[in-house]
Amino acid sequence: MKLKVCGMRHLNNIQDLVTKVYPDWMGLIFYPKSSRYVPEELAESISQIQVRKVGVFVDSNFAEIKSRIKSFGLSTVQLHGGETVDFVKQIKEETGVEVFKVFSVKQQLDWSKMEDYVSNVDYFLFDTFTTAHGGSGKTFDWNLLKEYPFTKPFLLSGGLDNTHMERLLELHSQIPQMVGLDINSKYEVSPALKDIEKVYELKSRISN
Numbered sequence: 179m180k181l182k183v184c185g186m187r188h189l190n191n192i193q194d195l196v197t198k199v200y201p202d203w204m205g206l207i208f209y210p211k212s213s214r215y216v217p218e219e220l221a222e223s224i225s226q227i228q229v230r231k232v233g234v235f236v237d238s239n240f241a242e243i244k245s246r247i248k249s250f251g252l253s254t255v256q257l258h259g260g261e262t263v264d265f266v267k268q269i270k271e272e273t274g275v276e277v278f279k280v281f282s283v284k285q286q287l288d289w290s291k292m293e294d295y296v297s298n299v300d301y302f303l304f305d306t307f308t309t310a311h312g313g314s315g316k317t318f319d320w321n322l323l324k325e326y327p328f329t330k331p332f333l334l335s336g337g338l339d340n341t342h343m344e345r346l347l348e349l350h351s352q353i354p355q356m357v358g359l360d361i362n363s364k365y366e367v368s369p370a371l372k373d374i375e376k377v378y379e380l381k382s383r384i385s386n
């Protein structure tokens with residue numbers, strides 16, 4: 179399975195992650211209210227690191243996203259708010275980056291709301307609903323994903339931890355569209371600082 183390690187900020191920690199784990203994607207949070215927010219001053223140093231970088235945005239405007247793609251050298255944009263299909267389409271067509279569209283899960287999943295996004299995204303991403311938009315450290319009922327009706331691949335996130343791995347590997351074998359995991363707060367020593375040994379342990383268990 180693929181791995182995205184989200185909420186990185188400290189340069190030494192990023193270098194350590196890339197050298198020891200080399201995840202498929204590394205996430206940078208550009209939501210100003212997050213404790214993992216990455217300021218523009220870090221663009222020059224982070225942009226030079228060779229890894230696929232995902233910018234995480236919550237209802238940011240097109241100009242801001244475009245500017246961060248350029249300054250941080252983002253390969254991917256993760257849209258974690260209420261972005262419309264037209265907006266997602268504009269990002270895809272005018273910037274050419276890879277796009278993850280997030281759907282936040284409460285008790286139910288309304289697949290019909292996702293239909294129009296299918297042709298405009300590269301991956302869907304499911305996270306647990308929280309008023310803070312993300313980084314809650316909470317899981318949702320993964321059984322809901324067994325009814326996933328699309329061929330579009332997706333990543334799972336929301337409070338994932340090494341203790342969940344057996345269940346997640348089983349879920350992956352039942353749902354082939356679930357191609358990857360997105361980890362964040364459960365791997366932190368403090369906001370935006372990850373325990374790289376713990377991430378490495380996960381990576382060795384899910385690599386195939």
Ligand SMILES: O=C(O)c1ccccc1N[C@@H]1O[C@H](COP(=O)(O)O)[C@@H](O)[C@H]1O
Pocket residue numbers: 184185205207209212213214234236258305310311312313314315316335336337338360361362363364
């Ligand atoms: O991490 C944040 O602070 C954050 C803020 C706003 C939007 C998304 C955010 N993070 C995303 O949240 C999920 C799950 O994180 P966790 O494992 O529950 O801590 C992950 O996709 C991050 O990209």
